[in-house]
Each structure stands twice: as structure tokens, then as C-alpha cells.
Amino acid sequence: xxxxxxxxxxxxxxxxxxxxxxxxxxxxxxxxxxxxxxxxxxxxxxxxxxxxxxxxxxxxxxxxxxxxxxxxxxxxxxxxxxxxxxxxxxxxxxxxxxxxxxxxxxxxxxxxxxxxxxxxxxxxxxxxxxxxxxxxxxxxxxxxxxxxxxxxxxxxxxxxxxxxxxxxxxxxxxxxxxxxxxxxxxxxx
Numbered sequence: 001x002x003x004x005x006x007x008x009x010x011x012x013x014x015x016x017x018x019x020x021x022x023x024x025x026x027x028x029x030x031x032x033x034x035x036x037x038x039x040x041x042x043x044x045x046x047x048x049x050x051x052x053x054x055x056x057x058x059x060x061x062x063x064x065x066x067x068x069x070x071x072x073x074x075x076x077x078x079x080x081x082x083x084x085x086x087x088x089x090x091x092x093x094x095x096x097x098x099x100x101x102x103x104x105x106x107x108x109x110x111x112x113x114x115x116x117x118x119x120x121x122x123x124x125x126x127x128x129x130x131x132x133x134x135x136x137x138x139x140x141x142x143x144x145x146x147x148x149x150x151x152x153x154x155x156x157x158x159x160x161x162x163x164x165x166x167x168x169x170x171x172x173x174x175x176x177x178x179x180x181x182x183x184x185x186x187x188x189x
Contacts, residue, residue, distance in 0.1 A: 013076035014114035016084060016122070019056060023072060026080040027052045029103065036101050063089050063096075063127065073102065073115040081106035084115050086123070086132075094130035096123070100143075116150050124180040131179050137162050138172040151183055152176040 030036065031047040063069040067089045073082035082102035089096040098119065102112050123129045134152065136143045148154075155177045160170035 014081075014111045014118075015074045015078075016071040016115055016118050017074060019070055019072060021056055023080060024049065024052055024056060026072070027056070027083075030083060030101060033101075033104070035104065064091060071115075071119070073100075073111055075106065075109075075111065081111050082115065084119055086119075086127075094128065096127075096129060096132055098132050098134045100146075112146055113149070116146065120150065120178070120180065120183050124183060129180055131177060133175065133177045135161070135173050135175055138174050144174060144176075147176050147178075150178065152178045 028047070028049055031052065037045070058066075063086060068085065068087040069089070071084045071086075072080050073084055075081050082100065085099040086096040087099060098116075100112055100116060120132075123132060132152075133155075134147055135158070136147065138144075138157065153176060154174055156175040158173040158175065161173035162171040163169070164171045
């Protein structure tokens with residue numbers, strides 16, 4: 001089996017689903033991964049189970065109501081392996097930001113690529129969004145490659161935008177954007 005076939009098979013095995021109350025332990029693991037804090041624009045430290053329980057209670061709000069939507073990425077067995085977020089949703093401008101995180105043990109297996117491909121179709125055809133954008137640390141080569149392969153284009157660089165690994169360090173951030181009308185329905189990511 002060649003690499004393209006493996007990726008295609010993985011896409012069939014990777015799914016997006018809504019948040020469930022049973023996702024508490026998974027979210028606790030994901031949100032408390034210090035490696036993800038370094039690339040997150042929101043989480044800067046540990047998140048309590050109580051805070052996550054409250055989040056799950058309110059997780060049924062629609063994208064239009066909450067301005068954000070979290071979907072869980074699952075593997076072929078239905079096991080949660082990551083999360084995909086739409087945030088900063090604008091009904092007027094029909095756009096949203098995208099964030100994606102996969103557990104370390106599930107990385108490099110095609111889950112992020114498959115989840116992003118599914119999101120693009122959902123965003124264009126179901127949510128009827130015009131565009132998506134993301135902000136990625138300039139030194140995060142894997143994420144830059146993932147979004148570039150999905151059709152996102154670099155539209156800018158923000159200098160010293162993200163806090164670096166060192167207490168006084170700063171990292172540049174790359175701004176990327178995708179016009180969903182430019183994505184072909186049958187296009188493979």
C-alpha cells in the first residue's frame with residue numbers, strides 16, 4: 001500500500017463528532033498537555049475537571065449562539081484522538097478561525113489531515129462559510145504543512161505574537177487563510 005492509499009484509508013477511519021459528556025477524561029488529558037500549551041493561543045496552564053464539566057454542560061450551544069464549535073476527532077475504533085475548533089465565528093462575514101490538536105500518541109497517522117478535510121466540506125456545504133483562517137507558530141512546521149496542503153495560503157506574519165518556550169521568549173506567528181469557494185468538493189487534502 002502506498003502512502004497516498006494509506007492516507008485515503010485513514011480518512012475513511014477518522015471521523016468528526018459533537019462533544020459528549022463522556023469526553024471529560026479525554027478533554028482533561030488534551031487540555032493539560034504542556035506541549036500543546038506552547039502552540040495554543042488560549043490555554044496557558046492546567047484546566048480543572050470542574051471547568052471542563054461546566055464547558056461540556058454548555059457544549060450543546062450552536063456555532064451561531066456560542067461563536068465557537070468544538071468537534072472531537074475519532075479514530076477507526078471511535079476513540080477520541082483530537083479536537084478541532086471553530087472559533088471567532090462571524091455570521092456577517094461568514095468566517096471562522098480553525099484550531100486543531102491531536103494527542104501525541106495519535107500524531108503522524110493522518111487524523112489531523114482527515115479531520116481538516118472533513119471540516120472543509122462541513123464548513124462550506126453545511127455551515128455555508130465563505131472563509132476560514134488560522135494562526136500558527138512560525139516554527140511549527142508540521143501544522144504549517146498540514147494547513148498548506150489543505151489549501152490555506154499564508155497571508156501575513158505577526159512578529160513576537162506568541163509567548164515562546166522561555167519565560168521571556170517570543171515567537172512569530174503565521175496567518176493563513178482559505179477561501180472555501182476555492183476548494184473543490186472532490187479535492188483530496
